[in-house]
Amino acid sequence: MILQPVAIDLSEGSPYSVYFPNLPGCNAIGNSVEEALENAKEAATDHIEILINDREDIPSSVNITELMLLHEYKKCVWALVEIFP
Structure with a gap:
């Protein structure tokens, strides 16, 4: 199991977008x-x-706290999701 942070963009309403900053x-x-x-x-x-x-290589995970400070995600809410490759 891999735990990945995701940014959820709620600003535009539906459809909602989810981004994986650690998986470009x-x-x-x-x-x-x-x-x-x-x-x-x-x-x-x-x-x-x-x-x-x-x-x-699977990109290493950047700390969610660091990601939350990035300007491009300022309108997003954050979650951690479990990935089972």
């Missing part, structure tokens, strides 16, 4: 926050499986 290019959307998080878990699992199959 890995994002998801959903018509509800719950759906967006479920889609995000699936996207991250697929993303990590591709990295593993390609024998690439």
